[in-house]
Amino acid sequence: MKNNLKVERAIKNITQEELAKQIGVTRQAINSIELNKYVPSTVLSLKISLYFNKTVNQIFFLDETD
DSSP states (O other): OOOOHHHHHHHTTTTTTHHHHHHHHHHHHHHHTTTOOOOOOOOHHHHHHHHTTTTTHHHHHOTTTO
């Protein structure tokens, strides 16, 4: 699974730390998600999508290997 979380953060001009605080996770968790090293839970994906006012599918998407 891939994501465009870094792009969404840039659009809102927020840091990983600021996003992490808003959704209740660590900055390291946001970093791992952005680097595609960690697949977030459904709940975390929904929190992220709500924060950015986007659908989950607008932020997270399947890779051809998924």
